[in-house]
Amino acid sequence: MLFIVGLVVVILSVLGGYVAMGGKLYVLWQPFELVIIGGAAVGAYIIGNPMSVLKHTGGAFSKLMKGSRYNKDAYLELLSLQYTVFKLAKSKGMLILESHIENPHESELFQKFPIIYNDHHALTFLCDYLRMMVLGAENPFEMETLMDEEIATHHHEEMQVANAMQTVADGTPALGIVAAVLGVIKTMGSITEPPEVLGKLIGGALVGTFLGVLLAYGLFGPMASALKAIFDAEVKYYQCIKVGLLAHMQGNAPSVSVEFARKALLSETRPTFYEVEEATQNAPSL
Secondary structure, eight states: OHHHHHHHHHHHHHHHHHHHTTOOHHHHOOHHHHHHHHHHHHHHHHHHSOHHHHHHHHHHHHHHHHOOOOSHHHHHHHHHHHHHHHHHHHHHOGGGGHHHHHSGGGOHHHHTSHHHHTOHHHHHHHHHHHHHHHTTOOOHHHHHHHHHHHHHHHHHHHHHHHHHHHHHHHHHHHHHHHHHHHHHHHHHTTTTSOHHHHHHHHHHHHHHHHHHHHHIIIIIHHHHHHHHHHHHHHHHHHHHHHHHHHHHHTTOOHHHHHHHHHHTSOTTTOOOHHHHHHHHHTOOOO
16 A cells, blocks of 8 residues: 555656646657666566566565555464463473464464464464474574574565565666667657757657656665565564564463563564553463
């Protein structure tokens, strides 16, 4: 939603300012300039990235349109789930979790927490480390190192799309110059035409430079920044899971483990102690 709002503000500001100072919008309608810049940008994106990045590009655009899903409600649910799992493990032993973590999408427990239940990667991350604890992993330091490595690897994979988009943003102004130069070449072929014709041709050529800079700094660059923010928010979600699990491994009470996890969150999405307390008291249980 914010992406759409920002895009509308950029377009209205640029075109509105242009019209306000007496510019004619039809002059900016140069579809072939856009074909040159856009087509070259897409081609360069394909050349410069492996198939894995190209496959994830569509999913990244979907995330961009929806924005980060990791808000305060998502964290309240996650902390409530952790509390429920830790309390169950403390009271009945870790083996009681085995049936849930082996088939998480059929688990009655996880189905009661829909946000993480529908987040395949986060649910898999949680269940993988709970499974290791069920199997007897007892060293929290080794577990932390392994978690950090997996989180870093996942973040690196996600950031490939954002970095590729930033590369497109960096190169688009140069592609605008390419379009402008081609427009000038076309103009030079009509050098014998009267000034009013040459003026239109030169103006059309300069639109290429305009479009290249506008697309770079008004669209592709902000898109890359927004994707990075979304992926960073996803990392924080995984870190919240990590901190809670490690606190539980060190023998803390469920409420203390959850408080450790809460403290790992950014202030803008971190629920208060009392909000977490209320949520855990009302958390679904088996």
